[in-house]
Amino acid sequence: MIWDPFYECMDPEERAQLQVRRLRETVARVKANVPWYRERLREKCIAPEDITSLDDLRHLPFTTKVDLRDNYPFGLFAIPPEECVRIHASSGTTGKPVIAGYAREDIGIWAETIARTIACGGGTSHDVLHNAYGYGLFTGGLGLHYGGELMGCLVVPVSGGNTERQLMLMEDLGSSILCCTPSYALTIVDEADELGFDLSRINLKSGLFGAEPWSEGARESIEERLGLSAHDIYGLTEIIGPGVAAECGAKAGLHVFDDHFIPEIIDPETEESLPPGEKGELVFTCISKRAFPVLRFRTRDITKLDYEVCECGRTQPRMERITGRTDDMLIIRGVNVFPSQIEEVLLKIEEVEPHYQLVLTREGRLDNLEVQVEVSPAMFSDEVRKLEAIEEKIRERLSSALNIRVDVKLVEPKTIERFAGKAKRVVDMREEA
Ligand code: ADP
Ligand code: ZN
Numbered sequence: 001m002i003w004d005p006f007y008e009c010m011d012p013e014e015r016a017q018l019q020v021r022r023l024r025e026t027v028a029r030v031k032a033n034v035p036w037y038r039e040r041l042r043e044k045c046i047a048p049e050d051i052t053s054l055d056d057l058r059h060l061p062f063t064t065k066v067d068l069r070d071n072y073p074f075g076l077f078a079i080p081p082e083e084c085v086r087i088h089a090s091s092g093t094t095g096k097p098v099i100a101g102y103a104r105e106d107i108g109i110w111a112e113t114i115a116r117t118i119a120c121g122g123g124t125s126h127d128v129l130h131n132a133y134g135y136g137l138f139t140g141g142l143g144l145h146y147g148g149e150l151m152g153c154l155v156v157p158v159s160g161g162n163t164e165r166q167l168m169l170m171e172d173l174g175s176s177i178l179c180c181t182p183s184y185a186l187t188i189v190d191e192a193d194e195l196g197f198d199l200s201r202i203n204l205k206s207g208l209f210g211a212e213p214w215s216e217g218a219r220e221s222i223e224e225r226l227g228l229s230a231h232d233i234y235g236l237t238e239i240i241g242p243g244v245a246a247e248c249g250a251k252a253g254l255h256v257f258d259d260h261f262i263p264e265i266i267d268p269e270t271e272e273s274l275p276p277g278e279k280g281e282l283v284f285t286c287i288s289k290r291a292f293p294v295l296r297f298r299t300r301d302i303t304k305l306d307y308e309v310c311e312c313g314r315t316q317p318r319m320e321r322i323t324g325r326t327d328d329m330l331i332i333r334g335v336n337v338f339p340s341q342i343e344e345v346l347l348k349i350e351e352v353e354p355h356y357q358l359v360l361t362r363e364g365r366l367d368n369l370e371v372q373v374e375v376s377p378a379m380f381s382d383e384v385r386k387l388e389a390i391e392e393k394i395r396e397r398l399s400s401a402l403n404i405r406v407d408v409k410l411v412e413p414k415t416i417e418r419f420a421g422k423a424k425r426v427v428d429m430r431e432e433a
Helices: 012-033 035-043 056-060 065-070 105-120 139-151 164-173 183-195 216-226 340-347 385-401
Strands: 085-090 098-100 128-131 155-158 177-180 206-210 230-236 241-247 254-256 259-266 280-285 298-303 331-333 334-336 354-363 364-374 407-411 426-428
Touching: 012 035, 012 056, 012 280, 035 354, 085 139, 098 105, 105 139, 105 230, 128 139, 128 164, 139 155, 139 241, 139 298, 155 164, 177 183, 177 385, 183 206, 183 216, 183 340, 183 354, 206 216, 216 340, 230 254, 241 334, 298 407, 331 354, 334 340, 340 354, 340 364, 340 385, 364 385, 385 407
Parallel strands: 128 155, 128 177, 177 206, 206 230, 354 426, 364 407
Antiparallel strands: 085 098, 230 241, 241 254, 259 280, 280 298, 331 334, 354 364
């Protein structure tokens, strides 16, 4: 089912006109109401009436995470905070949180884009939506919640944690859609094994997993163990929360809901926009929000866009799965390494579990990366010689995938931290050295 065929399957030309109109209105509104944007627009010598096509986007100023922090907490709101009905804050993966404000209309838009997201994952009003994203300032919980209600699902607002209880509820309530971070989905599988809980007792048909990067390998293991179809969903607090883009049944990229959020790809170094199909930093401009519409927000996420019409019938462009952010890229002895590349390799190795940690240290002037990964319980009892052979195999595969030498350390099952929300896999000890 497509939630809103009018917008999701709109003729691209027609949508471009809608986007230009909404963009012009948004620029006029931030110019009138946000002194910081007024100043930036003045510097760039651009006025709302100069915007006549989507090409003009490139003349608008960027907004960065630093700009949002400098204007903390309400400086970039386009309406007085007392006219907002809610705030959320980013999880602060990379520092101080960013406060996002929502007017009543914005909550409505958000619920719509989440309903589209749920429909992308095959959901309908008959579904029981088990929502294990964290409730609170984090956008995941309440975001999925309101969209689920709008769609007419039976929403189970369980939030993260207490996995045993989650398993019981999924079984007893007949949950059909699981919403959580991909790392929590793996934690659920793991804990079910530990508890001796037979996963065939739950009857999930699909999963909406996002908020952090995950790999095809993780998708395969989650789908196989939970017996569901796993869909990648994407969003960020600065733009609205989840509900910015979602993967349909074709699983060939995430449809960006670009009647609300216009995506662009730029070269992170030169800041030039790149043509469709080229990989670079994803940038979003909000064109329908009232309280907190940001212009050209630099997400630091790396991807590319595909404007071909999808086999599902949606005409909205698709972004490739995010493989990392510019700021989680590790530079090890001059080579760029994304944690997702390591995950991709590890998940193809049968003898280890999808639980790993990357420890960075500095010896003299040389960076060193140690990949710690759990061996599967069956393997752990094996002889040392066999374990050494597994370590060697992983080391070889990682070296050829990354083009650098890394250390590999197998660790006992259940020794690496489990996550109910976003995973933190990189331990960087280089500063202290
Ligand atoms: P923070 O930036 O503090 O983590 P958010 O909770 O708003 O705040 O997280 C948004 C970020 O999470 C995105 O910019 C992106 O890096 C990551 N993210 C969200 N969804 C996905 C996804 N499906 N795949 C990869 N990364 C994702
Ligand atoms: Zn599609």
